[in-house]
Amino acid sequence: MVHTRQAGPPAAGSSASGAVTFDEVLAELAERRVEFREQRYVSRDFVARLKQLGLYRASTPAKFGGEPLPPAEFLDRIERISVVDGSTGWVASFGSSLVYFAALPLETQAELYADGPDVVFAGGLFPVQPAPPTERGFLVNGRWKFASGCMGADILGVGIPGDDSTGGKPRTALLRPEQVEIVQDWDVVGMRATGSFDLVVRGVDVPREWTFIRGGQPTVDEPLYRYPTIAYAAQVLAVVGAGVARAALDYAEEVGAGYAGVTGAPKLADRAYYRTEIATAEAALRSARAWFYELSHSVWETVVAGDAVTDEQNAQLRLASAHLAKTSSDVVGRLVEISGTAPINQNHPLQLLLGDALVPKQHAFLGPAMYDAAGAVLMGQPPTTPGFR
CATH class of the missing domain: 1.20.140.10 (Butyryl-CoA Dehydrogenase, subunit A, domain 3)
Structure with a gap:
């Protein structure tokens, strides 16, 4: 089965409205974990529930409206979710991955968070695929594996080669879901509901300022990014x-x-x-x-x-x-x-x-x-x- 989305530039997501408690979300998860396992991914509406808990603003810079958590506090929340369902804990854990975005230019970050601080990022970073340089940035083509949580993502990333300016480390190119085809070929015995599907990109010119190096020098001076x-x-x-x-x-x-x-x-x-x-x-x-x-x-x-x-x-x-x-x-x-x-x-x-x-x-x-x-x-x-x- 293939799920296809159409093309467009990167955009972010915002949190769902309404108050919800952690215990309420865990109780709902206990009722729905079989559903998620059978369909092999966590449904987008439940990802919205995780947004309501603040998990997808826990690594967003405060200057962009985020509420960064000390790592141990975030880890404790992921552990509590994982007691109920490991796959959902795995998907929720990538709320931490916005720390990568701190290496992006501030102008790019401002655009990413323009619709709110609750942004869901999923990446299929390997195998790194060739991306010839263009006038704007890089021409991205290829297929990448293990994009956990991609079905509920606001932003997707794929791995492309680095160069002398990156110390040889690969870059991650950011795309909007409409620019990516998701191939649902995940069939495993563990973490079955993570939706770690393949990402396919065909001829998208990604601007250089929409790429980053994992662990690259942050442009945001806040404790979490150190x-x-x-x-x-x-x-x-x-x-x-x-x-x-x-x-x-x-x-x-x-x-x-x-x-x-x-x-x-x-x-x-x-x-x-x-x-x-x-x-x-x-x-x-x-x-x-x-x-x-x-x-x-x-x-x-x-x-x-x-x-x-x-x-x-x-x-x-x-x-x-x-x-x-x-x-x-x-x-x-x-x-x-x-x-x-x-x-x-x-x-x-x-x-x-x-x-x-x-x-x-x-x-x-x-x-x-x-x-x-x-x-x-x-x-x-x-x-x-x-x-x-």
Whole structure:
């Protein structure tokens, strides 16, 4: 199935009207998460509900009407959503990605936020596609993958090559949804409702001032844009895994207290190995989560004080994020192992959570290479992974 939109220049979105509480939105999500999973994306009307919660102005500069949140506060909100549905937490997490826009010219940012500070951005940045220079900017053609949340986006981005002026780092070219074709070919076992579809662009001339480098030098002087951009991008994905693992633990503890197997064996809570694994999982998740948030608070204090974030602080943020993603996935995997035959059913809650928990750990920002890169920096060596900071 292909969803097609027509051409035009970039434009932003504004929030839906009406007050709504966080708990009300979570209750609605609990009712609709199956709908989202079946259609493979979070519906635009629910994205509007997330706008009402302020998630899509949480990284908009205050000078453009935004209400920037300290990273730890934003992360906590994403984690709460992810306990109910990991896919929706993943989509909501990209409310943080407006930090990238701080590297755009101020005039471009003013146009982006002209209709309000609540802007939903989705990007399919890889594989980077050739974009020959034009008089205005770059001629963009190609197909890009993994554009999570694109069905509800106000602005879309695609990856094009960098040059000497970008230090070799790729650019992201911004387009309005009408300039992009969305190909709905997402068929996965984890984070199924993220709508991480392909983006296709055919011959759009994107002005240079509508391109940016992820983590590029900000043109806005506010604290949030001095927080490490790529580390923050890794954090918002890792915390989704933590929410999923919390949901799995809550389920396993509730079911274990009352479930008896078909063989007549003791209920799960009466088995020593089950109790031990539940306790071990609680300790592992809570410990990884505590370190993760401790570092976020500490680095934010550095930023607010006007000091530069050190390479070591950035490395610890990256390491804590990768560790939280791995720990979360491991926790869910162990819960499946100790839960007997029930989770082999395709729609068993733990089976669905297992797929969701796997996705953050597999992301390039959070994979095994992050341990090597962080270890190198902590020992005074250059990072071993490109784009580590």
